[in-house]
Amino acid sequence: xxxxxxxxxxxxxxVYGDDERSVxxxxxxxxxxxxxxxxxxxxxxxxxxxxxxxxxxxxCRGKGPGxxxxxxxxxxxxxxxGQYILCVADNGCGLPPGLDYRExxxxxxxxxxxxxxxxxGEIELAADNGTCFDIRFxxxxxx
Numbered sequence: 001x002x003x004x005x006x007x008x009x010x011x012x013x014x015v016y017g018d019d020e021r022s023v024x025x026x027x028x029x030x031x032x033x034x035x036x037x038x039x040x041x042x043x044x045x046x047x048x049x050x051x052x053x054x055x056x057x058x059x060c061r062g063k064g065p066g067x068x069x070x071x072x073x074x075x076x077x078x079x080x081x082g083q084y085i086l087c088v089a090d091n092g093c094g095l096p097p098g099l100d101y102r103e104x105x106x107x108x109x110x111x112x113x114x115x116x117x118x119x120x121g122e123i124e125l126a127a128d129n130g131t132c133f134d135i136r137f138x139x140x141x142x143x
Contacts, residue, residue, distance in 0.1 A: 001029055001032045001033070001034060001039070001042070001076045002027060002029045002031065002032075002076075004039065004043065005027050005029065005046060005074050005076060006027050008043060008046055008047060008050070009025050009027065009046070009050055009072075009074060010025075012047065012050050012051055012054065013025065013054070016051070016054040016055070022069070022070065023053075023054065023058070023070045023071070023072060024069055024070065024071045024072070025071075025072050025073075025074070026071065026072070026073040026074070027073075027074055027075075028073060028074070028075035028076075028077070028087070029075060029076040029077055030077055030078070032076060032077070032078070032084075034084075038084075038119065041115040041118050041119055042076070042086055042119075044111065044115055045086060045088075045111075045112050045115050045116070045135065046074060046086070046088060048108045048109070048111055048112050049088035049112060049133055050072065050074060050088055051108075052108060052109075053072045053088065053090040053092065053131075054072075056092070056093075057070070057072070057090040057091075057092025057093060057130065057131065058070045058090075058092045058093065059092075059093065060092070060093035068091065070090070070091070070092065071090065071091045072088070072089070072090045073087065073088070073089045073090075074087065074088050075087035075088075075089075078139075079136070082138075082139055083136050083137060083138055083139065084136065084137050084138075084139060085134060085135070085136050086134075086135040086136075086137075087132065087133065087134050087135070088132075088133050089126075089130060089131065089132035089133070090130045090131055090132075091129055091130040092130045092131065093130075094127045094129075094130060094131055095125075095127055095131055101113070101123075101125060102123075112133070112135075116135050116137070119135075119137040120137055120138055121135050121136055121137030121138075122135070122136055122137070123135050124136070
């Protein structure tokens with residue numbers, strides 16, 4: 001997953017033209033190999049959440065000296081219960097007040113919720129100092 005996430009995020013940085021601001025990307029994972037039926041929804045979730053970070057997270061910031069560096073972290077690990085944890089976090093402006101990501105009309109966040117359900121997972125959202133989506137799901141996904 002580490003190579004896959006690195007390639008995916010690198011390609012997204014290129015597509016979104018990270019030329020006006022510098023975004024630091026941190027990939028946090030242990031060496032995990034997963035089956036294709038799990039990798040595809042994880043890749044789609046990462047694509048959507050990482051793209052949202054690039055498009056929206058840092059719009060409130062200036063581009064001058066002294067600005068806080070824009071940072072996105074993508075993690076894929078396991079917890080002590082043996083579940084997978086997929087995390088996409090940024091240190092940006094946070095979600096708009098009152099936005100319920102579960103009830104949004106945007107297709108992207110609906111897709112994230114649907115894919116999380118497909119993985120039999122749960123989403124936790126933290127909106128302190130940016131936005132952090134933690135998605136936990138079992139290693140053995142029931143179909």
